[in-house]
Amino acid sequence: MELFDNLALGFSTALLVQNVLYCFVGVLLGTAVGVLPGIGPTATVAMLLPITFSFEPVTALIMLAGIYYGAQYGGSTTAILINLPGESSAAVTALDGHEMARQGRAGAALAAAAVGSFIAGTVATVALAVAAPPLARVALQFGPAEYFSLVLLGLIVSIALARGTALKALAMIFLGVLLGTVGQDIYTGTPRFVFDERELYGGIDFVSVAVGMFGVAEILRNLENEQTRTAIVSKVKNLWPTREDRRRIVGPILRGTGLGAALGVLPGGGHVLASFTSYAVEKRISKRQQEFGHGAIEGVAGPESANNAAAQTSFIPLLTLGLPAHPVMALMVGAFIVHGITPGPNVIVDEPELFWGLIASMWIGNVLLVLLNLPLIGMWVRMLRIPYQVLFPMIILFASIGTYSLGFNAYDVYAIVFFGILGYILIKCGCEPAPLLLGFVLGPLLEENLRRALIISRGDASVFVTRPISAVLLVLAVAALAVTVLPAIRKRREIVFSEEE
Amino acid sequence: MRTPSRYRVAARMIAAIGVVSLVAACAGNGGTAGNGGATGGGYPDQNITFVVPFSAGGPTDTVTRLIAEPMAAKLGGKIVVQNVEGAGGTVGAGEVARAQPDGYTVLMHHIGMSTAPALYQNLGYKPLEDFEMVGLVTEVPMTVVARKDFAPATLKDLVTHVKANANKVTLANAGIGAASHLCGLLFQTAAGVKLQEVPYEGTGPALTDLVGGQVDFMCDQTTNTSGQISAGEVKAYAVTTPERVKSLPDVPTTTEAGLPQLQVSVWHGLYVPKGTPQDVVQKLSEALKTALADQKVIDQMAKLGTAPVPAESATPQAHRAKLQEQIGTWARVIADAGVKAS
């Protein structure tokens, strides 16, 4: 069978000593930068790109890809341990993962994330090998109207990220969307809400928002009553998931993998939706809904699996069509070019060794990541024993440096302060930061696709319902809103009713 | 006893993170370590930073990284590429304009250097007055491409078609001031028609929608389009240069295809801040010439559908003349189109 020949070719390439070695270097580096707040895979890949010039093309791409998915892995570690997500997907992991860490179950959370990611990575690699070209064709059916509806659905689904009231969650989502409009408008070039500061033209960086709303706000909360605060520390229970945990994560991992793999294929930002769609699904179908947000292991396993599956399948548009779905992939396009390979649909035919070698290396990379991360769990959990007086200055300092290094822009650092204070006050008022973060990430996509769809349709808003995929997504969005809001109203009526008695 | 042991754990953790990063950095540095410290005194005696005012992985970034290595070898130092994005390249350019004029901060900018004065009111720097020019690097040709099932067969047909359907046809671009936007403006002027433009955030998404058939046509650099053209994913009407492009031998020039007014290329040049010593500028210019004559650079640029500029253009004088001429040209085109970025 052709597939087996191809995979054989892929593995014979990927298992060459230097390829395994650089795959390992890639995932190790990726894990390292993922763990550090601020510094992300994009900066790392940009920094290492010139070094790969002297490599074989396939080796170079294997290492760069390794950095990308390694960083996805490392980012969840920081989110779980110190509630500091570096990417929107990790913000979801932080919800229950950090709660688990506070309960002394950091080890179980990290293990669930590692195992989930591995299974997801394996399944997604198979999907990539079996069905990449047809999947890419399907993805191209998504135009601006479809993306608008998809993002709207995603925003409504993210109400589920909050423990509190749907009303506050909705307000936080839209506040995030609103803050996402800061910066130069891509349609007219008009700088919006920038107070004439050119440094703000590029908008507010996600890392500043995340570091402020999660990192700084969390630190301030912890410093509220130092006398009574017992370190999370002392009561590290068991390092590994219990049998009960293992039973509970099977379903979320499988569902997360499926969802993530499907969303990751969409080049217009599908991968950012993966982790929290999975979270919302798990919360919705779980029998223990009240545990979500208070350390439900499903809330770690599902989103982590979804995120990793999406990270793998988001290579599909790049590999089969030469179309990058993520800044890291745009860099990889640069790497193709530097190595004299014209990125585009012909890569799969002209460079089969590279195509299949890269796919095979992703599976090898996932094996390496598990081998690397499972033994590290013990070390990470011990990190929680660092006294808080050392830990919180470290978080603040590393976060400032990391954020500054994004673009050597002092405004990114100032933004940490703004979002730290705003986040702290809002959290104290019962508004949770995760929905805001997702609104912030998805807002620009929402606006861009709305305006673009209207330009293409000549201002006819009916495109959103006449295009079938878009219409289905909108129906789902309305249904999701109804499902979320109705129980809240019913519950309130129950409360009112009981109070009257 | 408990507290000190906790501090030890902390110290060990910090040390462990440090070791991991060091290992990583050593692994990373292996490839370039050989280049450092070859000259005896004088310029350069520290790392030179090439500022690219656009995102990493884009065409300008790629061109910069292609020439950085041979230039570093010739200069006998190390060149690091830094991406300072924002506001159509004006943030990075402004930063270099204000940098120490010592030759250790070099700007790589493209055609946008000449359009910024017309697009931005408060630019904060003057392209001709605040920089020393080092030399031109390459002129990347552009291509007029359309979704593969778009009706017109030739460039002439395209012009007729868009004139007849001006309110239906969509023209994609990669955002205000992007090369694709400028080329699109020039196309509309040349064809005498005003079209509905669809901006994207960068070339990748624009090309994705073109391949997916969501928009009708666009004009973009060969760096981005040649792979899609040779695979038949998009239809190519013409290249915007006087001669055909080697990697796309079947695509006619705009002159051959009957729209000679549409002449544009994305020219790139190197700049240093005003006041940089002349001998440093000269050294950089010489290194640039050497890099542009490097066979590897020539081959890789050819695969991108471009070529290094001839040696006489890789000089400060030629560069200044080009910039001056282009500022004038684009001021007119942009004023005619009524575009303003801020």
Next chain:
Amino acid sequence: MERRRSFPDVLAGGIFVLIGGAFVVGSLGYELGTPLRMGPGAFPLLVGAIVAALGLAIVVKGLIVGEAISFGPIPWRAVAVIVVAVLFFGFTVRGLGFVPTSAVTALLTTLASSRVRLVTALAVTAGLTVASTLIFVVGLQLRIPLLGPWLGF
């Protein structure tokens, strides 16, 4: 029915109204455009109005059936110190360079805890400065000068 006022609800709602309102006012200064070609002001105007409306709803709800949340104390010292420390970092990193800026930021931050002793603070500062220099400058090759131009370098 008993009215249950909730200060946190009113405060949160007030913040949403304030920010939403500010964006609405700001976006009126930009072109609104047409449905075919929405201007830069249209989307923020719409979203700002939604945020303000939701904020208003939260205020009203907070006055009638508020959520029972305890607002808790505010660690004024920590807030002030961390704000100053991070602003200091952003303001001076270019001028003073990596090492002095990191050291001062770390030292200021350690003072956020009211239980800190001077010796601990200095030890933590020294440790973090060395660690961050090793990780970010030596390890990750971050291009920030160790000592900046304000110090005569």
